[in-house]
Amino acid sequence: MFDVELWVSILAVTVRSGTSLLYATLGEVLTERSGILNLGVEGVMIMGAVTGFAATYHSGSAVVGTLVAMVVAALLAAIHAFLTVSLRADQTVSGLALSIFGSGLASFLGQRLGPAGKPLVGLIGPKFARVPLPFLSDLPVLGRSFFRADALTYLLYLLVPLIWFWLYRTRPGLHLRAVGENPRTADAMGVNVTATRYLYTIVGGMLMGLGGAHLSLAYTPGWAEGLTGGRGWIAVAMVIFATWNPLRAVLGALLFGSVTAVQFRLQAAGTTIPASFLGMLPYFFTIVVLVFITWWETFSKRVGAPAALGVPYIREDK
Amino acid sequence: MFKLERRYERSRYAGLLVTTGSLLAALLFCAVILALAGANPWQTYVAMVKGAFGGKYEFSETIVKAIPLMLCGLGVSVAFRMLFWNIGAEGQLAMGGFAASGVALFVPQAFPNLPSWLLLPLMVVAGFVAGALWGMIPALLKAYLKVNEIIVTLMMNYIAVLWVEYLFYGPWKDPKGYGFPGSALFTQAAWLPRWEGTRVHGGLIFAIVAAIAIWLILARTKWGYEIRVIGENPTAARYAGISLARNILLVMLISGGLAGLAGMAEVAGISHRLQKGLTVGYGFTAIIVAWLGKLNPGGVLVVAVLMAGLLVGGDQIQITMGLPASVASILQGSILFFMLGGAFLTDFRVRWVSRARLPAAPSLAKATPEE
Numbered sequence: 001m002f003d004v005e006l007w008v009s010i011l012a013v014t015v016r017s018g019t020s021l022l023y024a025t026l027g028e029v030l031t032e033r034s035g036i037l038n039l040g041v042e043g044v045m046i047m048g049a050v051t052g053f054a055a056t057y058h059s060g061s062a063v064v065g066t067l068v069a070m071v072v073a074a075l076l077a078a079i080h081a082f083l084t085v086s087l088r089a090d091q092t093v094s095g096l097a098l099s100i101f102g103s104g105l106a107s108f109l110g111q112r113l114g115p116a117g118k119p120l121v122g123l124i125g126p127k128f129a130r131v132p133l134p135f136l137s138d139l140p141v142l143g144r145s146f147f148r149a150d151a152l153t154y155l156l157y158l159l160v161p162l163i164w165f166w167l168y169r170t171r172p173g174l175h176l177r178a179v180g181e182n183p184r185t186a187d188a189m190g191v192n193v194t195a196t197r198y199l200y201t202i203v204g205g206m207l208m209g210l211g212g213a214h215l216s217l218a219y220t221p222g223w224a225e226g227l228t229g230g231r232g233w234i235a236v237a238m239v240i241f242a243t244w245n246p247l248r249a250v251l252g253a254l255l256f257g258s259v260t261a262v263q264f265r266l267q268a269a270g271t272t273i274p275a276s277f278l279g280m281l282p283y284f285f286t287i288v289v290l291v292f293i294t295w296w297e298t299f300s301k302r303v304g305a306p307a308a309l310g311v312p313y314i315r316e317d318k
Numbered sequence: 319m320f321k322l323e324r325r326y327e328r329s330r331y332a333g334l335l336v337t338t339g340s341l342l343a344a345l346l347f348c349a350v351i352l353a354l355a356g357a358n359p360w361q362t363y364v365a366m367v368k369g370a371f372g373g374k375y376e377f378s379e380t381i382v383k384a385i386p387l388m389l390c391g392l393g394v395s396v397a398f399r400m401l402f403w404n405i406g407a408e409g410q411l412a413m414g415g416f417a418a419s420g421v422a423l424f425v426p427q428a429f430p431n432l433p434s435w436l437l438l439p440l441m442v443v444a445g446f447v448a449g450a451l452w453g454m455i456p457a458l459l460k461a462y463l464k465v466n467e468i469i470v471t472l473m474m475n476y477i478a479v480l481w482v483e484y485l486f487y488g489p490w491k492d493p494k495g496y497g498f499p500g501s502a503l504f505t506q507a508a509w510l511p512r513w514e515g516t517r518v519h520g521g522l523i524f525a526i527v528a529a530i531a532i533w534l535i536l537a538r539t540k541w542g543y544e545i546r547v548i549g550e551n552p553t554a555a556r557y558a559g560i561s562l563a564r565n566i567l568l569v570m571l572i573s574g575g576l577a578g579l580a581g582m583a584e585v586a587g588i589s590h591r592l593q594k595g596l597t598v599g600y601g602f603t604a605i606i607v608a609w610l611g612k613l614n615p616g617g618v619l620v621v622a623v624l625m626a627g628l629l630v631g632g633d634q635i636q637i638t639m640g641l642p643a644s645v646a647s648i649l650q651g652s653i654l655f656f657m658l659g660g661a662f663l664t665d666f667r668v669r670w671v672s673r674a675r676l677p678a679a680p681s682l683a684k685a686t687p688e689e
Contacts, residue, residue, distance in 0.1 A: 101651025
């Protein structure tokens, strides 16, 4: 009944498919903490995926590719920051525009960035291999699922506690939370609201780009049209599930990853459930989780969202 | 330093100037992207305009693509009016197409010789109701549990698309289709009439009627007034005793229904079967259409034609120049970016104020010593 091998493999797939989602979720957590809602996650992620793969293919180095993905993602997030922070544009519409623009541009680039202007689809390039960590990978069950991963996943293990510490235990983290909760007070405290919002929207974008790069360089190496498959949107939902807390985001990513793992498992076992229905699982699951967490928050009368989320700050308005 | 001042009066002239300027800026921005990608921007644009508006046939194809954009755009704009972010037109369209196809495929089996004037209205009702019901799920969740509608409508898009795929790859697959992913061809009675020599179909009438109906509702009825109040000032709406929950449900019935109708028009007017290619992103482009049309029914119709022109032009450059059709969505996204940015110029006045002349503000920062 209790098959260890089965659990190890399910857990390993959970970690692998949860990584990109966790990057994107953490990026959105930082962005929203500053009071900016970025609905462009899907567009930023997919641009990170396509440019990351293209740069890796041409340079021969996955590290270079990852850096390029981060720069591109930062530029895209900067557009959103400029429109919403400096020009006070509607954050919802600007984010949607970013998603539409990013998806379109990624599809365009995917057909042009191969050798001699050919498509990228079907090309095989360098990737992040799975490297077992000494000692840790010998742990029973956990070792084989958590510590035989790729470099980007290991980076994530370091980033999660770091972001948590930054948010809750440092002065800049306090300022960030203040800007998201009450920008006027933060401004009076001497915190530069505009700079803070720019900074975290851009840093958040870089994390989303990393998530995209993980998809095209480690999870399913290579480029395919629509590679992100809605993960960016799921990340937006996961932020709510995580109540804007990076540690709880880990839980969300693991939960979501396990849905994907179960989906793969069923497929491998030759289930009679049609593939389309299995494909619906992550989306269906996201809705269920979102409904449950929203109900729970209303019930426990706790609101996790930064109070100033989505509200532009205009110093002159009194 | 720069100082921002809100403009309380907006001149029409300035609005037009800013719109034109934003459009040109978007075209310039995309020209840079095209040039960087090694394509000639000028030739690309000329080919797109010619492909979309260059002749009677080209223009008719633009109208063909404008029909679903009009219907979805109208639906989306009504929801946006009261700040209900329905991003699910794509899924609602898919469900409308599914239900209409169900009627077209199976009703004639039970009642052969059913005339077109009975079958088509049945399909219209089925498409509208299916879209409305699919839109009702996020509406109910939002109205009674305050669940974020953006995410629910989006997730439901993926589910609807997978459901339709399941049908035409699985149980509804045409047994005589040689493995082609699609249902059997509908009987002729289920085909929407077309204009002579073109693919423009009766769906255009649906769109125009819907636009007039929505204009009437918004401008002339108490319900329309309530929708506008909720959108402009939710707090005032609550004090005035306007039920938010009831309006969300009603608006989403219309919004989802119109997207469903677009799905019906696509299967009955164009493909005449349920097949791959029903969901090609009209629901997402509709968001841009609604926003650029300033959420006005008339504006939505006009912008739908322009955006459809971009799509047809995009297909054209793919055929003639070997450029990806996704140039159209890059253009759409950037037009939206620049329009959003341009709105800043009509809403605010930026003035340069020298620092010396600023009154010394009492600084709280200095009152709280660091560390």
